[in-house]
Amino acid sequence: MQPFTLVTGSAAPLLASNIDTDVIMPKQFLKGIDRKGLDRGLFFDLRFLESGEPNPQFILNQPAWNDAAFLVVGPNFGCGSSREHAVWGLKQVGIRALIGTSFAGIFYDNCQRNGVLAIQVSEAQLRQIAAVISNAQTAKINVNLPEQIIELADGAVIHFEIDQLRKQSLLLGLDAIGTTLQRAEEIRSFESRYLAENPWL
Amino acid sequence: MNNPRTLYQKHIDSHTVCALDDQGHVLLYIDRQVANEYTSPQAFSGLREAGRQVWRPSATLAVVDHVNPTAPIRIATMPDAGGARQVSYFQENCRDFGIELFDILDKRQGIEHVVAPEQGFILPGMVVAAGDSHTTTYGALGAFGFGIGTSEIEHLLASQTLVYKRLKSMRVSVNGSLGAGVTSKDIIMALIEKIGASGATGYAIEFAGPAINDLSVEARMTICNMAVEAGARGAFMAPDDKVFAYLRSKPRAPQNEMWEQAVARWRGLHSDEGALFDSEVTLDVGALEPMVTWGTSPDQVAPVGSHVPDPATQPDLILRQGMQRALDYMGLEPGMPLCDVMISHAFIGSCTNARIEDLRDVARVVRGKRVAAHVRAMIVPGSTLVRNQAEEEGLAQIFLDAGFEWRQSGCSMCLAMNDDVLAPGDRCASSTNRNFEGRQGAGARTHLMSPAMVAAAAITGHLTDVRSFALEA
Numbered sequence: 001m002q003p004f005t006l007v008t009g010s011a012a013p014l015l016a017s018n019i020d021t022d023v024i025m026p027k028q029f030l031k032g033i034d035r036k037g038l039d040r041g042l043f044f045d046l047r048f049l050e051s052g053e054p055n056p057q058f059i060l061n062q063p064a065w066n067d068a069a070f071l072v073v074g075p076n077f078g079c080g081s082s083r084e085h086a087v088w089g090l091k092q093v094g095i096r097a098l099i100g101t102s103f104a105g106i107f108y109d110n111c112q113r114n115g116v117l118a119i120q121v122s123e124a125q126l127r128q129i130a131a132v133i134s135n136a137q138t139a140k141i142n143v144n145l146p147e148q149i150i151e152l153a154d155g156a157v158i159h160f161e162i163d164q165l166r167k168q169s170l171l172l173g174l175d176a177i178g179t180t181l182q183r184a185e186e187i188r189s190f191e192s193r194y195l196a197e198n199p200w201l
Numbered sequence: 202m203n204n205p206r207t208l209y210q211k212h213i214d215s216h217t218v219c220a221l222d223d224q225g226h227v228l229l230y231i232d233r234q235v236a237n238e239y240t241s242p243q244a245f246s247g248l249r250e251a252g253r254q255v256w257r258p259s260a261t262l263a264v265v266d267h268v269n270p271t272a273p274i275r276i277a278t279m280p281d282a283g284g285a286r287q288v289s290y291f292q293e294n295c296r297d298f299g300i301e302l303f304d305i306l307d308k309r310q311g312i313e314h315v316v317a318p319e320q321g322f323i324l325p326g327m328v329v330a331a332g333d334s335h336t337t338t339y340g341a342l343g344a345f346g347f348g349i350g351t352s353e354i355e356h357l358l359a360s361q362t363l364v365y366k367r368l369k370s371m372r373v374s375v376n377g378s379l380g381a382g383v384t385s386k387d388i389i390m391a392l393i394e395k396i397g398a399s400g401a402t403g404y405a406i407e408f409a410g411p412a413i414n415d416l417s418v419e420a421r422m423t424i425c426n427m428a429v430e431a432g433a434r435g436a437f438m439a440p441d442d443k444v445f446a447y448l449r450s451k452p453r454a455p456q457n458e459m460w461e462q463a464v465a466r467w468r469g470l471h472s473d474e475g476a477l478f479d480s481e482v483t484l485d486v487g488a489l490e491p492m493v494t495w496g497t498s499p500d501q502v503a504p505v506g507s508h509v510p511d512p513a514t515q516p517d518l519i520l521r522q523g524m525q526r527a528l529d530y531m532g533l534e535p536g537m538p539l540c541d542v543m544i545s546h547a548f549i550g551s552c553t554n555a556r557i558e559d560l561r562d563v564a565r566v567v568r569g570k571r572v573a574a575h576v577r578a579m580i581v582p583g584s585t586l587v588r589n590q591a592e593e594e595g596l597a598q599i600f601l602d603a604g605f606e607w608r609q610s611g612c613s614m615c616l617a618m619n620d621d622v623l624a625p626g627d628r629c630a631s632s633t634n635r636n637f638e639g640r641q642g643a644g645a646r647t648h649l650m651s652p653a654m655v656a657a658a659a660i661t662g663h664l665t666d667v668r669s670f671a672l673e674a
Contacts, residue, residue, distance in 0.1 A: 017523050018398050018498045022637045027618045031268065031283025033242035033290045045639055074519060076399035076432065080635055081616070082240065082334040084350035102399055105434040106334055106348050113352035163366070165226050176352070177253070180360045183219065183228060187256075187362055190218040190230060200324070200455035200463040201232060 001115040003173035005146060007096045009069025010139040012059045013130050019073065020080035021107060025089050038085055039092035060093070064136035070143065072130050073100040078107025087114050097143050099150065101126050112166055115173060117145060119160045129158065145171060205473035207370050208439055209405040212345045216328045218362055229365035231357055232327040232344075234261040235313045236300070238268060238291040239618065240332030244355035245294040256361040258299040262322050264313045265291065265305050267618050271581050271608040277306050280620060298358075311584020311610040314338040314426065314552035319586055321451025325440040325467040330357055335552045335634065340425030340437030341418055342444055343470050345405070347435040368434055369479035371404040372472075375412040377487030382668040384562070385420035386554060386632070386651035388412065389427040390492040390502050392484055398500040402432030404480065407472060412486050413438055418447040419558045426553045427634050430499040439471035493539055493664055494636045494649040496527030501636070503539065505654065505666045511535035530638055531646050532626075539664050542648070546629035547578040547659035548641070549605075549652050551615035554632035555583030557590050559652040564596045566656035566670055572604035573662030579606045579621070581613040605659070617641050630658035 029041030046058050054061040060068060071090075077100050078086065087110045090098075097117035111118040121129070129152065133139045138153035145167065150158040169176065180187075195201055206214070218228040241263075248255070255261070268284035270276075279285035288305065295302040303310045309320065314335050317323050325343030329336060332354045339346035349363065357363055375388060393400070406428050413421065421438055428436030445464055448454045455463045490504035501524070503510065512524035512535065528535065533542065549555065549563055560582065572578045580600050582588040588610055591597050597607050614621040615633040617640070623629055625644025632655045636647040648664060657667040 015519065016526065017519050018500075020498075020635070020637045022616070022635070022640050026639055026643070027616060030239055030618060031281070031287060033286055034246065035243055045643055076402065079398060079430075079432065080334065080637060082332055082348040082350055084240070084243075084352060087350070102402055104399070104432060105402060106350060109353065110350035113350065163222075163224055163226070165222050165224065165364075176364060177247075177251070177356050177359050180228065180356065180362060180364065181253075184360070187218055187228070187230070187360060191257075191361065194215075194230060198326070198463075198466070200459045201327075 001173040001175065004096065004115055004117050004170045006142065006144050007069055008140065008142045009096070010065050010067065011070035011072050011099070011129070011133040011141045012065035012068040013072045013134045014059060015072070015074040015130060017074040018076045018079055021078055021083050021086040022080055024078065024086040025083060030083060030085055035088045038089035042089035042093050064139045067094060069094055069096045070141060071095055071098050072126070072133055073098055075100065075102045077103050079104040082106045084110045087111050087116055091116055099126070099129060112169070113176065115170060117143065117170055119143070119150070119162070121158065121160055125158050128156065132156070205476040207472045207476045207478060208407050208437065208470060209345065209368070209370050211470065212326070212328055213367055215326070221364065225367040227365055227367065228362050229328065230362055231330045232260065233323060233329045234354070234357055235317050235331040235336070236261055236263045236354065237313055237333060238265050238287045240351050241294070241354055242287060242290050243351045244358060245298065247355040248298070248358060253359045255298040255300065255358045260361060261300045261358070262317060263291065263295045263300050263302040264316050265303070265310060266312045267612045267616070269305050269611045270619050271611045271613045271621060273608055275306060275609045284619065308585050308589070311587065312552045312555065312612055315556060315583030315587065318342060318422065319451065319584060321448055321453035324448065324454070324463070325444060326470055330363060334429050335426050337429045337433065337436045338422050338426040338552060340428070340435060341421035342448070343437060343440030343467065345435050345437050348429065368405040369403055371401055371406045371480040371482060372478040373406055373408050373482045373484060374410040375408060375484045375486060376410050377412055377485045378415060379412065379486055379489065382653065383489050383491055384651040384653065385416050385423045387489055387492045388484070388486055389424045390494070390499070390649065391486065391489055393427070393431045393500045394492070394502045395484065396431055396482060398430060398498050399432040401428065404433055406433045406436040408436065408438045414441065417558060418443050419556045422556070423553055427499070430634060440467050491651060491654050491667055493654065494647070495531065495533060495539060496524065497530050497636055497638050498523070498527065499634070499636060499649065501527055502649070505539055505664060507539060509533045509535055509537045509539065540666065542664045543628070543662060544576060544630045544648070544658055544664065545627045546623060547572070547576055547655050548614045548629050548631045548633065549579070549655050550581030550583070550613050551633040552583065553634040554652045555581060555587065557587050559632065560587065560591045560596050562653045563656040564599045566653050566667060567603040567605070567660060568599050570603055570660045572659045576659055576662050578604065578659040579608060579614065581608045582610050585610050614641050630655045630664065
């Protein structure tokens, strides 16, 4: 997994509440057996007109944000279906981190597993960030994970919290399965005791 | 003396292999997994690439449900190349890794969350994870179920564990007794209306109270299933005699002495007196009316007798803009009576509401009546066993006589991954769980409601209070 340390790029505002994973990655892009081609499906119904042309109204089709590395999002982003395809698609268009007040649980875990940093900030902080990055001239920000700060183009610095376990794993780009399997003996001994205590399992 | 613990704490404590830090992260042992053809392929590919084995193949049950057609005559081949590739790779993975598969022609095939309980694959006290958000359904059996993404499926297949952070706990006490024509679907929709689509984000919900005790096990499944639409990562209920009676006859339930031993243990699965919850919510359902959604988020819901709300009355800017956007998408005007909303489709199906009791509810409404001429009405049973039972009970004939399509089992038009897709502008009364934009088809409009309410709307051709129908016992 690609480690996340210090990333600079433009941040696109997508501030509606409850943007669900059906909207992030519609059903017609879920029929693969690999992760390929999901950049095309990302926000498909918002990004493209019926004619197939890019919708000029959509934020990621506008010059200041079409190479965005960050999304600044409304509450409960990523709700609904567990489809990890939504996060794979975000990654494939170059999104490295999301900044919002709340994320749906499964989506939040899916981000973590793919090295996409989901940053939780307060409502006031979100308003502050959104106001600056919504202006094409000041859309660029720095996200510094080691220092746990977001630096805005107007010079403001916003500190954010993150679990140390998540932080370490993102910084190092750890393989979660490999790390867990180092505890295989512990799992095995737990399992034999647990199954002996619950013999109907 | 130990501190009193919640049911959730008991489940997590009994499944903790080890703590990973002092911030609530644990390595959590998972009893069971249910796998489907669309969220699992990349997980199996990951195992293959790393040369890893499945830790405990018997802990996983695989079911084809998301991409298969539901046409009345069942065939083994998928009509589209993508679906065919997913099913064929699923078969290959199950064969190579020794996982049991209910394939498309298996008489036990169906929607994973309908199939697993009906097989007795899920038991009280278990912790269950699966690559589908509606894994919360198993909470009705006193199992703690939650949805995971594909990377976590791979982690689980490889280690039988997940790196897990303890959730906060919320108790939802449901008081009062439901009136005729009001169902458990209306309870969960009322809760989502009350706390919002992210009201339980970060929480595990325990449902309790007399109104929950009164419900059948299947009706409770509907509540736990849709709790995820309020953001709950898991939702469950203490198992009681109804749960034990439900499980007794299931094919994979423990037998004889083992059954007695298991039930004795399961009786201890409840929150201790005095256990503290991080949040308490109370819902009184004595005066509850049947609910319908009017918007594009499950919390945009109102009693059927009310009107389309006016965004101008919403003081919060983001909520107001959300309401306006929803009304534009749904093609509705503020102030319009919900009962005046005409529909083009009626869909009864999904892991939320396609069990035998749901179909009996529908039959009580539609017996001897006809679907409105302008409505296409479909019934997609939750499993092939449910389908067969409905045919034996004579329900299928009632549906066919009334003009419903009587189809094979699958997820179908709940998320429209197969060929059951609505066209732009279609408007569907649906017994499913999500009214998101484009969920049932790009540009299509979904109104969520109970199966009986969908049945009533199918007959009249518009949203309708099912209590205006004279229901047979």
